[in-house]
Amino acid sequence: MITDGVRERAVALADDEGLPAFVHDLGALRAQAEHIREALSGPGTPELYYAxxxxxxxxxxxxxxxxxxxxEVASGGELDHVRRVLPGLPLAFGGPGKTDPELASILRLGVDRVHVESPYELERLATLARExxxxxxxxxxxxxxxxRQGYALAMSGPFGMDPETIDACRAILARAPWVRLRGMHAHLASGLxxxxxxxxxxxxLTFARGRLDLAAPEINLGGGMAVDYADPxxxxxxxxxAKGIADLARPGxxxxxxxxxxxxxxxxxxxxxxxxxKRAHGEWYAVLRGGTMHLRTPVTKxxxxxxxxxxxxxxGPATEELVTLVGQxxxxxxxxxxxxxxxRLAVGDVVAFAMAGAYGWNISHHDFLMHPKPGFHYLEG
Known part of the structure; x- marks a missing residue:
């Protein structure tokens, strides 16, 4: 449901010809973070890293x-940006295809944990660290x-290593004691x-516990918690x-x-x-300012x-019939x-699309047709 602050800002932006725009309610974000943090505050609950x-x-x-x-960051650009914005917070660096400059940045900036994707990547990291x-x-x-049929997104293919390939990393680690194995990472699917x-x-956990021989192992269980665009x-x-994870946790x-x-x-x-x-071939369409070059998620998913x-x-033109909302x-x-x-939807009405706080502007194809960029507004609350 749209918050009062977002509604008021939306109307003001329309009056000032400031649309389209992303409007983020930081009070609502803070309430969500507090809810998650409270759930994860008990014994055995996992550490919370934000992707x-x-x-x-x-x-x-x-x-x-x-x-x-x-x-958790997944590129050299994210690493530089997050380290600059949050200089004191621990960072984990994940993702396939890490370049040598990225590995060098990891070492220079002191990333706390590196999620290694292949033996070749581990070899390169070990060599750079030694040098x-x-x-x-x-x-x-x-x-x-x-x-993983039926899941919104299964992380197969280039992500991580097959179980047997994990064992190939042991020899690399044995001859590179400056690379310290702390545990295992796995992110299997999203939308759960x-x-x-x-x-x-x-x-x-079952897999990791069978392969790790560490006194205090770390096991990163990934993300992928479901959101429902059909029912916000x-x-x-x-x-x-949180309770289920605490029940699965073991001491150490x-x-x-x-x-x-x-x-x-x-x-x-x-x-x-x-x-x-307008009406075309028996169907009603509302053409909105902007488009999926700003918010690509609905067409992608x-x-x-x-x-x-x-x-x-x-x-001006209006309809009360079923309507398809399109961009420019x-x-x-x-x-x-x-x-x-x-x-009733009419020319001049404001449309506020919810659930645009993640994978919105940052995942979209900004420059197609070179329309104006949206504004960005952050409401304190």
């Missing part, structure tokens, strides 16, 4: 920082994904509710998940998770206005982005929502 790839805007990171144990006189702490990333996430976590009021059950272990979307998605809105309403209409329109791009794929009920 910066979901939304690394500086005000977002600063709002989240008091509730985090660390941040620069550095020590580095690593987790080996295992790929247990396999066939708490029961499925707990089942996946148990699978990871339905949230991931953090208390149930450090467990860790790295959610992104489920932390920030609900506190951001993409706000725009209606430029035209093939869902209807939830929205609120703030009536502002005058006597010259492609039929520029669609926010198909054949949805919007009440």
């Amino acid at each position: 910066a790839k979901a939304n690394a805007d500086a005000p977002i990171l600063r709002t989240l920082a008091p509730y985090l144990d660390g941040v 620069t006189g550095r020590e580095v702490d690593v987790l080996l990333r295992v790929n247990l994904a396999g066939d 509710d708490a029961p499925e996430m707990l089942g996946q976590s148990e699978e990871i 009021s339905r949230r991931f059950d953090w208390p149930a998940y 272990e450090t467990l860790r998770i790295e959610p992104g979307r489920a932390v920030t998605v609900h506190s951001g809105w993409y706000v725009t206005d209606v430029l035209d309403v 093939q869902h209807d982005q939830p929205f609120t209409v703030i009536a502002q329109g005058g006597p 791009l010259c492609t039929p794929k520029d669609v926010f929502a198909r054949r949805v009920r919007a009440g």
